[in-house]
Amino acid sequence: MIYLLIFLYGITLGSFYNVVGLRVPINESIVRPRSHCSSCGRTLSAMELVPVLSYVLLRGKSKCCKASISPFYPIFELLTGVLFVISPLLLGWSSELFVSWTLISLFIIITVADLKYMIIPDKVLLVFSVIFIIERFFIPLHPWWNSLLGAVVGFTLLLIIAIVSKGGMGGGDIKLFAVIGFVLGIKLLFVAFFLSTFLGTIGGLIGMALGKSNKKQPIPFGPYISLGTLIAYYFGNSIIQWYLNIVL
Known part of the structure; x- marks a missing residue:
């Protein structure tokens, strides 16, 4: 029930x-x-x-x-x-x-x-940022600074990619990854970034194969970020452990 x-x-x-x-x-x-x-x-x-x-x-x-x-x-x-x-x-x-x-x-x-x-609204990110700050105050990651470091790295990483790619990442994506880093922490942030990029690449290739998009046409990255982050949030630690077992 x-x-x-x-x-x-x-x-x-x-x-x-x-x-x-x-x-x-x-x-x-x-x-x-x-x-x-x-x-x-x-x-x-x-x-x-x-x-x-x-x-x-x-x-x-x-x-x-x-x-x-x-x-x-x-x-x-x-x-x-x-x-x-x-x-x-x-x-x-x-x-x-x-x-x-x-x-x-x-x-x-x-x-x-x-x-x-093709927009990730700043107003939505701002409202949810406030909610996440309150939640992480009462339900913190360990250590407590993990959230702050995740937010800084998430924002900086996407900003560097946007600069290097000359606009390959939108401003909404950059801010969204700052929020994701705050919620997930530094370790799972990287898992979320890898999965989001991987899923976005697969989705783009499928779109081109079906004639729905081309290399010069931007695609909405938000859905791939969402899916990749949720996978990282729920299964990220298991994915990291699986990867380390293979490498080591």
């Missing part, structure tokens, strides 16, 4: 995160106007706003004008719910759960924003 409640809580938040990710990058309020049909502009009823279920019952079509509803909405609602449930299964029932849920929340928002607009 507790996992079901966490899942329902997750998909409800996921619905809100969709709104944040779609509105904040274009400086729209997340409160007004109320959720409306993107095709005809009609304000949606409460029954049309039930996470996941409304999309299924409406068969992916707007109730008023029958325009197609983007599958973005139920996908990210479901993804939030599933990730929220996965966290206690991997971390156990510890205070670190709050950090993991906050991290998932950040990544859902920036993934939506980056896929839609």
